[in-house]
Amino acid sequence: MSEESGHAGFSPGRGQSGVSDPPHFPDAADKLVDTKSLDPFSGPTGVLLLADGTRMQGRLFGSCGIGQGEIVFTTGMCGYQESMTDPSFRGQILTFTWPLLGNYGIHRGMSESSGLHPRGIVCRELMLNPDHRDSIGSVHEFLAAHNVPGICDIDTRSLTRKVREHGTMLAIFGPSEQEEEMSVLLDQMEPPDKNDLVAEVTITKPVVINPGALSASGSPLRKLAVLDCGIKFNILRELCNRFEVMWCPADMELQDIMTLWSPDALFASNGPGDPAHPGAARKAKETLAGAVRQGLPVMGICLGHQLMGLAAGLRTYKLRYGHRGANQPVLDLQSNKVHITSQNHGFAVEDPSRGMLAPHPSGALSDTGENILNSEFTVRYINANDGTVEGLDLINRPCFTIQFHPEACPGPHDASLLFDRFSTTVDDNIKSHQELRSRA
Structure with a gap:
């Protein structure tokens, strides 16, 4: 496993449910301990530029360098x-x-990986002297340690x-004296989604x-193969409480997974x-579809849900500003x-009957594909705010997907029982x- 994968320094656990001697995941906070000294925070003047011409002035912290990417909010x-x-x-x-x-x-x-993944952080007020007995440093120090x-x-x-x-739009921020240079960089930027x-974030080798x-x-x-498309550590912890887990690269083919480990589910x-x-x-989508066709139980979360939607012949599209936060209401159409x-x-x-809801002005939309699952589906969950699709159930297949995060890290615990639903689905299958076989 490389440092670039974000999962270097992992060591496996063992024992009852894998938690009496739990697996150790590398913590992004460890870099704070290794950082012996930082330059005193001086709050140099910085400027934030948006692709629509908006300019905002503030103070830099962390590495105090240039940050560029797509600006989003949580x-x-x-x-x-x-x-x-x-x-x-x-x-x-x-x-x-x-x-x-x-x-x-x-x-x-409390970290969900071994590194920081945003290209920059924007906030209103920054607290430099945190007030908590277990704190090992400030956000400023945390960002500086990770550059x-x-x-x-x-x-x-x-x-x-x-x-x-x-x-959402492209943006850049950095030192005020580099504003002219940043303006040129902003004009030349490509959307990060093209990469x-x-x-960049998946594990590099499979490991149990x-x-x-x-x-x-x-x-x-039961044995579960997990396709890591950028998985959060707390999802792995939740899965380890219910399965023996093999952590797999996103591009690992189904045949290789089955030959190496023969899992009960994916x-x-x-x-x-x-x-x-x-x-x-795309390779992860093909692996998912192959597992469904073979009759394996499959669960997809977030990107995994979107990949299953593509495999079902639905289109995916970019939302105007996305859903990011811990307070998104989701309606279960089965239980109401x-x-x-x-x-x-x-x-x-894309909703199969209502089309694109809350689309991005760019009109970013995938091509129409064919259903390669050999299974029909039904929309099980929708967002109560904008009506967008939040989950699918495959018909007569032990497979379902959800757009939201049930592991509550951060966030509410309302949907944590969906891990139990998947565990029960695997047992029943x-x-x-x-x-x-006994009747044959």
């Missing part, structure tokens, strides 16, 4: 460390709408309104996270970028219940096959 009141280490933010400038950033500092064990720039004292309310009205972002994991009753756990994770990109994401969910995505699956 609405969570807390969970900033988890957001900054979420691989789904790869290539973006992340704006926090909550007016205060850093009040409880940076903590060990990521930030800018504070920005009117984030005005900025968020602009993004909501006009859609193979999944390839919790070998020999046992249930509470002492029986072996899982596709969250991740950054355009699901229709012809790189690692609403879940408050955590989300982080800029693309969506194995039992049904055993019954069929």
Whole structure:
């Protein structure tokens, strides 16, 4: 595993459910411990430039360098460390709408990967002296340790309104004295979605996270292959509580997975970028489709959901400003219940009957494909705010997808039972096959 994968330094766990001696995941906060000294924070003047010509002035922090990417916003009141280490933010400038950033500092064990993935951080007010007994440093120190720039004292309310009205756009910020240079760079920038972002964040080699994991009753756990499209560590922890997990690269082919490990089920994770990109994401889609055709239980989250939608013959498209935050209401059309969910995505699956809802002004849309699943589907979940598709159930197949994050890191726990639903689905599928064999 390379440092670039974001997962270097991993060591497997073992024992009951894989948690009595849990796997160790590398923590982005560890760099704070290794950073013996930092230059005193002086707050040099910086400027933020948007592609529509907007200019905002603030103060730089972190590495105090230039940050460039697609500007997006997240609405969570807390969970900033988890957001900054979420691989789904790869290539973006992340704006926090909550007016205060850093009040409880940076903590060990709260990172979702071993690195920071946004290309820059934007906030209103930055707290330099966090007030929490377990804090090991400030957000400024955290960003500086990872060489990521930030800018504070920005009117984030005005900025968020602009993004909501006009859609996400390219942006750049950095030292005021380099404004002319940054303006030229902004004109030359390409959208980060054009890059193979999944390839930048996926693991490089397959590894079993919790070998020999046992249930509470002492029986072996079911075997699950996880396609890492940019997975968050807490999703892996939740899966390790229910399965023996093999962590696989996003571009690993199904035949290689089955030959190496013969799993009972397949899982596709969250991740950054355009699901229709012809790189690692396309290979993950083909692996998912092959697993469905073979009758394996499959669950997809976020990007994994979008890849399943593409495999089902649906189109994916870019949302005007995406769903990013811990307060997104999702309606379960089967139970008629609403879940408050955590989300982080800029693309969506087109509704088969209503088309594109809340599309981006750029009109970014995938090509129409064929259904390669050999299965029909139904829309199970929709967003209660804008009606966009939030989940699919395959008909007569042990497979389902969700657009939101049920692992609650950060965010509410409303949807955490969906991991249990998947575990039950896998058990039921194995039992049904055993019954069929016994009758033969």
